[in-house]
């Protein structure tokens with residue numbers, strides 16, 4: 001099984017990603033979950049991560065709180081998308097499982113140092129603050145990472161928080177720059193692909209029809225979360241950004257993309273947080289990421305429903 005650390009700011013789509021991973025224990029071993037400030041402040045993301053583990057029947061998963069603010073700027077949140085709790089939609093009970101005592105960044109460092117090199121995959125689903133802090137504090141660990149599969153950035157789909165930037169990168173561009181320069185193998189799920197993973201009404205109905213607490217909660221979360229994208233983009237449903245990361249691990253053949261150079265803009269106030277993606281290979285800058293552009297949406301939703309049914 002792929003051994004992963006999920007770094008996350010739940011977030012309804014983060015929640016679905018966590019559920020997909022926990023529903024797939026034969027393929028994915030979740031070593032721990034580190035919460036980061038992003039969609040909502042850290043206290044809420046650390047709480048939401050535990051609510052989701054309990055919803056999955058997995059109170060044994062270790063959940064750590066990480067960084068509560070970006071490296072160099074105040075936190076920008078996204079309650080306008082995710083609601084006040086970050087997880088608006090279903091009513092989930094407060095978790096009884098504990099938050100782990102250590103700091104999320106220490107957990108990332110310790111895990112990468114203790115596990116054999118090249119065996120641990122990082123799955124960042126929020127701003128890259130925890131990962132960048134770990135890489136800065138422990139420069140030896142980037143070379144020990146098997147790969148980083150992350151949700152962030154955009155190319156043809158430009159931005160969802162500014163005209164130029166996607167939310168996860170925009171919230172902490174300095175952190176993103178560190179991660180994209182780390183030389184760890186990178187797989188990137190930008191808006192270009194995640195905007196194709198839409199929970200249409202029939203797909204929502206299929207989740208609800210599972211009749212399980214997880215299936216119903218996913219339907220309720222996407223009911224809430226789709227409002228923003230229906231109104232803003234005229235999307236036919238909620239985009240499941242973060243679950244693309246886990247789905248890629250389960251079946252990379254569902255996705256297609258290109259090995260390209262991606263750099264992060266940090267200076268210009270107009271385009272801060274932009275992922276400057278050399279899709280057409282017009283520079284000779286070194287390739288540092290597999291940048292995904294497309295997915296088999298029906299295959300993705302079949303996989304998701306089939307796995308969620310196991311919870």
Ligand code: BDR
Nearest residue numbers: 011013014125167168241
């Ligand atoms: C990303 O931002 C968050 O709102 C989502 O959880 C996703 O990780 C999409 O831009």
Ligand code: CA
Nearest residue numbers: 011014125126
């Ligand atoms: Ca997220």
